[in-house]
Amino acid sequence: xxxxxxxxxxxxxxxxxxxxxxxxxxxxxxxxxxxxxxxxxxxxxxxxxxxxxxxxxxxxxxxxxxxxxxxxxxxxxxxxxxxxxxxxxxxxxxxxxxxxxxxxxxxxxxxxxxxxxxxxxxxxxxxxxxxxxxxxxxxxxxxxxxxxxxxxxxxxxxxxxxxxxxxxxxxxxxxxxxxxxxxxxxxxxxxxxxxxxxxxxxxxxxx
Numbered sequence: 127x128x129x130x131x132x133x134x135x136x137x138x139x140x141x142x143x144x145x146x147x148x149x150x151x152x153x154x155x156x157x158x159x160x161x162x163x164x165x166x167x168x169x170x171x172x173x174x175x176x177x178x179x180x181x182x183x184x185x186x187x188x189x190x191x192x193x194x195x196x197x198x199x200x201x202x203x204x205x206x207x208x209x210x211x212x213x214x215x216x217x218x219x220x221x222x223x224x225x226x227x228x229x230x231x232x233x234x235x236x237x238x239x240x241x242x243x244x245x246x247x248x249x250x251x252x253x254x255x256x257x258x259x260x261x262x263x264x265x266x267x268x269x270x271x272x273x274x275x276x277x278x279x280x281x282x283x284x285x286x287x288x289x290x291x292x293x294x295x296x297x298x299x300x301x302x303x304x305x306x307x308x309x310x311x312x313x314x315x316x317x318x319x320x321x322x323x324x325x326x327x328x329x330x331x332x333x
Contacts, residue, residue, distance in 0.1 A: 131214035
């Protein structure tokens with residue numbers, strides 16, 4: 127566990143409802159009088175947000191998976207220094223929409239056999255795992271349809287298609303077994319309120 131504060135990450139395929147559930151959990155915890163910092167990856171600090179625009183926009187072949195690993199790690203390091211560690215040191219709850227597990231999946235597994243490189247860079251430059259990771263699991267086709275319906279400029283990974291989303295789902299479920307001590311899997315194929323209740327119960331057990 128982090129010395130002070132608590133670090134909660136949300137993971138899942140594109141369109142799984144992470145952002146909605148992050149906001150609902152933050153509202154719930156603030157209503158209990160807790161100090162909460164909501165952030166996201168890539169992003170969460172000025173420098174990391176600049177990198178976000180580089181990796182989430184443009185053609186699918188804009189970057190190789192290897193280059194993406196370096197960009198995401200650079201963004202995560204800045205995010206860690208400027209947002210996450212200061213908030214944890216102040217005793218706050220940090221809720222992050224994606225963290226290193228997404229890099230383990232998108233660049234480390236689903237786009238090539240690069241998990242070793244991802245983990246080596248993580249150990250060298252980041253060295254922090256969440257206290258709790260909530261994986262919102264759902265059907266890849268439904269998630270992709272939701273994600274594409276948003277019609278934003280940040281659709282580079284959605285444009286890889288259903289095959290990537292299917293690989294991602296399988297990979298996330300495998301990660302949940304590998305890191306069973308911090309992962310909790312939530313069925314995201316239900317209504318927003320039902321999902322939110324399960325998440326509140328899981329978080330209450332940790333806090």
